Amino acid sequence: MVSFKEIKNDLPAGIVVFLVAVPLCLGIAMASGAPLFSGIIAGFVGGIVVTLISGSQLGVSGPAAGLAVIVLHAIEGLGSYEVFLSAVVLAGAFQLALGFLKAGSIGYYFPSSVIKGMLSGIGVIIILKQIPHAFGYDESYEGSLHFMEPDGKTTFSLLFDAIRYVSPAAVIISGLSLAILIFWEQILSKKGKIFQIIQGPLVVVILGIVLNLLFLNVYPEMALSANHLVELPVADSLGGFFQQFTAPDFSRVLTYEVLFLAGTLAIVASLETLLCLEATDKLDPYKRISPANRELKAQGVGNIVSGLLGGLPVTQVIVRSSANIQSGGRTKLSALIHGVLILGSVIAIPGLLNMIPLASLAAILIVVGYKLAKPALFKSMYRGGWNQFLPFVVTVLAIVFTDLLTGIGIGMVVGIFFILKNSYHVSHTMLTEKTPAGKEKYRMVLAEEVTFLNKGNIMQTLRKIPANAELEIDMSRSAVVDPDVRELIEDYKNTARSNNIKLSIKETAEDEKLEYEGMKF
Known part of the structure; x- marks a missing residue:
């Protein structure tokens, strides 16, 4: 059930998550080699359908950056996006079956050091990926959690490129945005309830739009161009909007390649969801425990619906979930609001959303990344001893230099080594x-x-x-x-x-x- 008791906290949090999610949905679609609108579909399906079924109070679902490479290769291998959608639907059915088979407990077998390493690694990646956008260098797709880019560049080479292609307007907007976010959280949020209801990220987005409009009218040469702003597909009519949906092609659904892809998507998406579910519960200030089997069922239904509508695979996503928590979300109403806003905005106000500078969103995500990878956490893990610190820091580095699931796998190997080592000595x-x-x-x-x-x-x-x-x-x-x-x-x-x-x-x-x-x- 969705409760409206905490709407004063959930509404601003839902708006912030919506503002963060829109460019991520578009970017992940671009990274996956899929139509941009497929990311939007996955975004509102995750926000509405999954949220209504899920038992997680603060988890936010949508297209996952961790699946982008799998999706990219799958679409290229199958040669048809419509056939790929049939695999997404089938993967959802597999996840639904896993939920009924009570396979959700697998997420509890991951050490907390690896979970914390995953959170910190994602935080570091978020910061690294958003720095180019803060400088106005928006060549890389938004939302990637991979060290290697599709064009062969790396995360760090993009940082050097960003320095060479600095946009003064983007630097001004991102710099002021960061200052406002820090000032809002450290000082203003403690001064009165009005500063808790009106969240800093919302102010930052409005500021970015206003500043860019000011540049356009006062100093047009300095204003941000369209590729530095959010780019949503704009339909000219309601009929045109519905034409952006794509129906799956089930003609090859029983072939080996589609069945294998569906199984891969189901396993990887389920694992990523369960890890994010546990990580979100750890971040929950109320320490609520989310039912894992119910989450698998919710994700399964979400992927069936997303695939039928033409959307990307859906998982619970730690970036949006952590943004939800950090923005003051209390119940699943905030995730539902974010989903409704994604759907409503692409119908009603795509033009207004396309005025939001990516530099403003970069500032928001840099702060989110810092909160996930605070230096205090590294110090705390170090004080816990090498059996805690080494799996933690290896997971962080592996995620930064490979990808989310590979990094978790490497961290798990190190964690298991210490488990075996301890078992060897306590006989x-x-x-x-x-x-x-x-x-x-x-x-x-x-x-x-x-x-x-x-x-x-x-x-x-x-x-x-x-x-x-x-x-x-x-x-x-x-x-x-x-x-x-x-x-x-x-x-x-x-x-x-x-x-x-x-x-x-x-x-x-x-x-x-x-x-x-x-x-x-």
């Missing part, structure tokens, strides 16, 4: 004491769960037991002891006899100790 506890006869008595207490990963550590410890000592191996507290470990202990009996070690094994708390007297040879 047992070794206690020592002196017997009345003056001999060393050792007691090895195995952990609650002992797997084959612990075999090497246990073997090394047993090899250090000196000759003529006493040793008790206590397995009474272990719920699971791997057969490999039991075999190791069985083989050690011969070693104990040859070294005159008095060995006893305690299987359960009730069992008598089984003693194996050492024998000299």
